[in-house]
Amino acid sequence: MYVCLCQGVTDGQIRDAILEGCCSYRDVRQTLGVASQCGKCACLAKEVVRNTLSELQISKPSLAYPAEFSVA
Numbered sequence: 001m002y003v004c005l006c007q008g009v010t011d012g013q014i015r016d017a018i019l020e021g022c023c024s025y026r027d028v029r030q031t032l033g034v035a036s037q038c039g040k041c042a043c044l045a046k047e048v049v050r051n052t053l054s055e056l057q058i059s060k061p062s063l064a065y066p067a068e069f070s071v072a
C-alpha cells in the first residue's frame with residue numbers, strides 16, 4: 001500500500017527501513033523522504049512506524065530499543 005504518493009513510498013518500504021536500522025519516524029523520513037513535500041502522509045507514515053516498532057517489540061522482546069526511541 002502506498003503511504004506517500006509524492007515520494008512513491010509504500011508501507012513495505014517503511015517496514016524494511018526499520019528492519020535495516022531506522023528506529024524512529026524521523027529516521028524513516030530522512031531515509032525515505034516521506035512527508036517531505038505535501039505532508040499529507042505524515043499521520044499514516046507515523047502509524048506504520050509505530051505499528052512496526054510495536055510488532056518488533058512483541059516478536060523480539062529481547063531486543064531493546066535504542067536509547068533515543070520514545071513511544072510519544
Ligand code: FES
Pocket residue numbers: 003004005006007034035036037038039040041042
Ligand atoms: S503524500 Fe507524502 S509528501 Fe505528499
